[in-house]
Amino acid sequence: MAIKLDKIKDERKRGKFTFLLKGGDEIFANTIRRLIIEEVPTLAVEDVEFRDNSSALYDEMVSLRLGLIPIKTDLKSYELKSKCKCEGQGCARCELKITLKASKKGYVYAEEAQSADPKCTFVYEKMPIVKLIARQKIDCTMTAVLGLGKEHTKWCPGWAWYQHEPKLKIGKVKDPEAIVKLAPKGVFEVKSGRLAVDQEKLYEWQSYEFIADLDPEIAIEETDNFLFTIESWGQLSCKEILSQAADILMQKAEEMENLI
Numbered sequence: 001m002a003i004k005l006d007k008i009k010d011e012r013k014r015g016k017f018t019f020l021l022k023g024g025d026e027i028f029a030n031t032i033r034r035l036i037i038e039e040v041p042t043l044a045v046e047d048v049e050f051r052d053n054s055s056a057l058y059d060e061m062v063s064l065r066l067g068l069i070p071i072k073t074d075l076k077s078y079e080l081k082s083k084c085k086c087e088g089q090g091c092a093r094c095e096l097k098i099t100l101k102a103s104k105k106g107y108v109y110a111e112e113a114q115s116a117d118p119k120c121t122f123v124y125e126k127m128p129i130v131k132l133i134a135r136q137k138i139d140c141t142m143t144a145v146l147g148l149g150k151e152h153t154k155w156c157p158g159w160a161w162y163q164h165e166p167k168l169k170i171g172k173v174k175d176p177e178a179i180v181k182l183a184p185k186g187v188f189e190v191k192s193g194r195l196a197v198d199q200e201k202l203y204e205w206q207s208y209e210f211i212a213d214l215d216p217e218i219a220i221e222e223t224d225n226f227l228f229t230i231e232s233w234g235q236l237s238c239k240e241i242l243s244q245a246a247d248i249l250m251q252k253a254e255e256m257e258n259l260i
């Protein structure tokens, strides 16, 4: 089967990418989805060493918050600890140190943390970590490592989902204007008295199913193609996530081939 991808929408700022997957079946689409969620590695804080924490939050609670802040991940510079040459001892290839020192009254934000690697910093600068009152302090060193979403959700690079591509079959609709009003702007329009659909707008509309109940001349058909969406949490771009998932699939196939 020849796989084809047609880009539908690439919203880089929102970290969302939608494409049409042609030539694959449910098994293939679901394999890619699961590889994205479970196997594409990202950096996340794994250990935190506190020198001082007089904030209202216990060390464990601060650590939990730090662990869940996405870190920009450079997969060329880092290696999973289990695959690193240092054999799990910890080195610059498999560990990233981030320090956080704050004593000012008010919120402590993610941007105040100093990463040893300027390429790999917390993604969301204004994510609050803890709130300090007068004379409170926080001083800690974090160790971030690469990990997989199947071990802990903090390493998950984003979310992925798919559905069969919807196609509408439209006949002579009785009241096309009424249908236009019921759908989000731009999905339908009336062209020389007949109802016409904008296919790309239809892809974005999640709850189109009811439209078939409004007029017997409207029928929803699903094609064999898949409308696939990836939403990144920020560590990697959607395209990096997708190409990583494809690489991992190839590696797994090769590993299996070597065993035969």
Ligand SMILES: [Zn+2]
Pocket: 081, 084, 085, 086, 087, 088, 089, 090, 091, 092, 093, 094, 095
């Ligand atoms: Zn190492």
